[in-house]
Amino acid sequence: MSVTEESPTVKTFVFKTPHPITNIAGQHYELRLTAENGYQAARLYSAVVTGTGKEEVTLTIMNVKNGEVSPYISEDLKVGDEVEIRGPFGKFFIWTGEEYRPVFLVGGGSGVVPLHAIFTAHRDSKSKAEMKLLYSSHTYEEILYKDDFLSSPDVAVTLTRNAPEDWEGLTGRVTKDMLGAIVDSFEAQPICYVCGMSLFVDAITEALQVAGIPSTSIKTERFG
Amino acid sequence: MSIVNKGFVGKGGADSKRLPPGQSQVTSWPVLTYGPTPHVDTKTWTLTIDGAVNKPITLNWDEFNELAMTRLTTDIHCVTRWSRFGMPWDGVSLDDLIGLAGGLAPDAKFLIASTVEGYTTNLPVRDVVNNQAMVATHADGEPLTPEHGGPARLFIPHLYFWKSAKWIQRLTFTKEDHPGFWEVNGYHNYGDPWKEERYSDDAGW
Numbered sequence: 072m073s074v075t076e077e078s079p080t081v082k083t084f085v086f087k088t089p090h091p092i093t094n095i096a097g098q099h100y101e102l103r104l105t106a107e108n109g110y111q112a113a114r115l116y117s118a119v120v121t122g123t124g125k126e127e128v129t130l131t132i133m134n135v136k137n138g139e140v141s142p143y144i145s146e147d148l149k150v151g152d153e154v155e156i157r158g159p160f161g162k163f164f165i166w167t168g169e170e171y172r173p174v175f176l177v178g179g180g181s182g183v184v185p186l187h188a189i190f191t192a193h194r195d196s197k198s199k200a201e202m203k204l205l206y207s208s209h210t211y212e213e214i215l216y217k218d219d220f221l222s223s224p225d226v227a228v229t230l231t232r233n234a235p236e237d238w239e240g241l242t243g244r245v246t247k248d249m250l251g252a253i254v255d256s257f258e259a260q261p262i263c264y265v266c267g268m269s270l271f272v273d274a275i276t277e278a279l280q281v282a283g284i285p286s287t288s289i290k291t292e293r294f295g
Numbered sequence: 296m297s298i299v300n301k302g303f304v305g306k307g308g309a310d311s312k313r314l315p316p317g318q319s320q321v322t323s324w325p326v327l328t329y330g331p332t333p334h335v336d337t338k339t340w341t342l343t344i345d346g347a348v349n350k351p352i353t354l355n356w357d358e359f360n361e362l363a364m365t366r367l368t369t370d371i372h373c374v375t376r377w378s379r380f381g382m383p384w385d386g387v388s389l390d391d392l393i394g395l396a397g398g399l400a401p402d403a404k405f406l407i408a409s410t411v412e413g414y415t416t417n418l419p420v421r422d423v424v425n426n427q428a429m430v431a432t433h434a435d436g437e438p439l440t441p442e443h444g445g446p447a448r449l450f451i452p453h454l455y456f457w458k459s460a461k462w463i464q465r466l467t468f469t470k471e472d473h474p475g476f477w478e479v480n481g482y483h484n485y486g487d488p489w490k491e492e493r494y495s496d497d498a499g500w
């Protein structure tokens with residue numbers, strides 16, 4: 072296992088697996104912890120890298136305050152430790168190069184992890200379909216995958232808590248107008264992938280429907 | 296081989312804090328039901344996932360048993376004040392069942408679970424996704440007996456156990472909340488054992 076820091080509260084872990092693993096962009100793995108008294112807790116984490124059959128699984132995990140599982144992984148797990156990981160799972164919140172329709176990705180906080188997997192899978196594919204991402208982050212420091220996102224013309228980031236003085240991007244919570252403007256900038260109506268905590272997903276899906284996207288064109292993934 | 300994660304204790308912390316407030320530990324498995332125990336024949340058993348999903352489906356017993364099973368060893372807490380520790384449960388994760396039903400529609404906010412005898416219980420969607428819930432067929436490695444909700448019951452261990460409806464038949468996703476049988480009869484609408492959400496505030500107990 073190796074660890075890299077993405078932001079003050081988020082780390083990316085690469086776990087060695089006993090056999091090769093392949094996954095589709097947007098799928099997730101189950102990570103399970105077992106206490107010495109046998110008690111178990113399991114959570115789902117999105118695949119960060121779209122699988123190439125390597126003997127490893129990469130996960131980006133946010134340390135959620137007072138959480139049951141994520142603080143243990145973020146603070147206590149050491150290189151060399153073992154964890155139980157199963158997967159990949161998920162048949163619905165996924166993207167492959169066969170998807171010919173344009174795609175609008177909307178993510179909040181750690182909800183951007185599977186969207187980043189989809190975004191990079193699309194970037195690295197031959198797909199000609201349009202794909203854009205709107206990403207809501209509390210602060211500049213908390214923006215994940217800055218290298219992939221901040222230089223891309225197809226990514227808009229909005230900072231909801233505070234922004235650096237020289238920040239030229241969006242600020243404040245995602246609004247109907249922000250969503251509407253991006254929806255209208257597509258050449259054809261996109262299908263939408265929305266991911267984050269439940270309240271975020273509810274607010275975004277309602278606003279997307281106001282912007283004219285039918286509910287059948289919206290896929291959601293709720294983190295809790 | 297099961298890996299033990301040194302220093303991981305989980306919800307409630309160390310053994311002394313494993314019991315939610317007002318609960319006592321039992322090693323048996325008390326049976327608590329309202330009304331007679333239905334005997335459900337697996338030949339006619341079906342499970343339907345419908346409402347705010349993209350492709351409603353009905354599975355029969357054989358189809359259900361072909362799905363990938365998952366096992367979780369965890370604690371259960373009954374509102375009648377007993378808790379049992381470290382029970383292994385096997386079943387199909389609700390995430391997988393939702394996936395088979397084509398995924399949730401965006402306005403899926405609640406799950407209304409119904410049993411063969413028409414009893415229902417309600418849950419927020421955020422409590423049944425992310426591996427928090429399964430349709431279980433086995434506990435302690437044995438098939439569930441009718442008294443314990445067999446052949447299949449809902450399993451949501453982080454809430455009081457009445458939410459883990461026995462003899463499950465239908466999972467309907469809805470936009471609005473519809474309090475279920477116990478919830479309209481004085482029990483709490485949510486049921487977090489760690490906050491002792493046993494009864495609704497106005498039940499007058």
Ligand SMILES: Cc1cc2nc3c(=O)[nH]c(=O)nc-3n(C[C@H](O)[C@H](O)[C@H](O)COP(=O)(O)OP(=O)(O)OC[C@H]3O[C@@H](n4cnc5c(N)ncnc54)[C@H](O)[C@@H]3O)c2cc1C
Pocket residue numbers: 099114115116117118131132133134135136137138139140141142180181182184185268292293294295424425426
């Ligand atoms: C399909 C799927 C994929 C996921 N992929 C990822 C991923 O790639 N990376 C990742 O970090 N997480 C991901 N999650 C969320 C993850 O599974 C856990 O829910 C998260 O790590 C919190 O678990 P916990 O045990 O630490 O906290 P819990 O003990 O479960 O929760 C503690 C409290 O924190 C709140 N909370 C939970 N998650 C968050 C959050 N993300 N932000 C703010 N508050 C929160 C809860 O509502 C609760 O009140 C995914 C979830 C799903 C369903």
